[in-house]
Amino acid sequence: MNKQEKGLIVAELVETFNNNSFVYLADTDGLSATDTNIFRRLLFENGVSMRMVKNKLLKIAMDQSDKDFSELVTVLKGTTCVMTAENVKAPANSIKKFREKSDKPLLKGAWVDSSVFIGDDQLLALINLKSKEDLIGEVIGLLQSPAKNVISALQSNAGQKIAGLVKTLSERNN
Secondary structure, eight states, X not given: OOHHHHHHHHHHHHHHHHHOSEEEEEEOTTOOHHHHHHHHHHHHHTTEEEXXXXXXXXXXXXXXXXXXXXXXXXXXXXXXXXXXXXXXXXXXXXXXXXXXXXXXXXXXXEEETTEEEESGGGHHHHHTOOOHHHHHHHHHHHHHHHHHHHHHHHHSHHHHHHHHHHHHHHHHHO
């Protein structure tokens, strides 16, 4: 690989890093060619793009990107593949699903919205992350809950009692 080809790879990686709010790094060392193809197919089905990258080029791209990947540089040893997707949990779920049949690939680390997860023991935490949409839905549900309780109380028999009390109180004030 010549210097120009390396420069193109670094530029593509920098663009990938700048356009994604999360990046996963995994170690696929020890997977057979067949298992690697099966893993790639699973990733493709889940909307995850995977790219094998030399650690030196990956480090250069991390340094040149707009994001702070300094903590992830420590995991750049051995074989490294970079994974990104539309859904933040898709790479973690794909790794977990594939590992039902194998002990590889191992999660080296992940960068999610400026939070860093280092080590394979963080896989479960990444799987359990709530997406922005999930959190917004929960907040809306919490905000709607008191209003729903008041409306249901007013619509029930207790609501008639409450309405009667409100009417009596308003008549007393007049």
